[in-house]
Amino acid sequence: LAVALALAAAVALAAWRRRRPRPVREVLFFPSPPSCTESLLAEAAEPGAAVRPCPCPLPRGDCSLSRLLRLLLSARRSLDICLFAFCSPQLGRAVQLLHRRGVRVRVVTDAQYMGLRGSQIGLLRHVGIQVRHDQEDGYMHHKFAIVDRKMLITGSLNWTTQAIQNNRENVLVVEDAEYVEPFLDEFERIWEEYNPTNYRYF
Secondary structure (H helix, E strand, O other), X not given: OHHXXXXXXXXXXXXXXXXXXXXXXEEEEEOOOOOOOHHHHHHHHOOOOOOOXXXXXXXXXXXXXXXXXXXXXXXXXXEEEEEOOEOOHHHHHHHHHHHHHOOEEEEEEXXXXXXXXXXXXXXXXXXXXXXXXXXXXXXXXXXXXXEOOOEEEEEOOOEOHHHHHHOOEEEEEEOOHHHHHHHHHHHHHHHHHOOHHHOOOO
């Protein structure tokens, strides 16, 4: 009887492990070739709706940008973003879609770069997304995002068209609490430090 119970437990454990989704571990390299992401963003905006073909001449298919978009759009509860520069229209649209879906989005960025031409920061603020920035001489140079407090996206990539299409960049994606938690702690520390009520004006 004991042997039969142990065997049944082992079979049940193996079945549970097969059903459990494997933690995300992915590496993305850039530059990513120009590609059409319209259908991906349209599907995220209206899940299940018929997506009209995009008339643009850009190729369709999987690439580092589309994979990054899918990872971001997988957020269900929260998205915390800490970026030096954020100018990519596609990534900006994805973040706005998440906000409209009810995902809590918070953005930390660099004060000197958020006002550059093409920056998405003003558009994010306009739709009601919380944004905070530094008030110091050094750059807020971090480049990471945390999806649902469990998936870390980090690397050399600034979220700009220049970086995505032209630069040699890397992005590491992991679902591992040992790595996610220090980044969560850092985000919360910076978020509180950059609270406008703590600013000093001279």
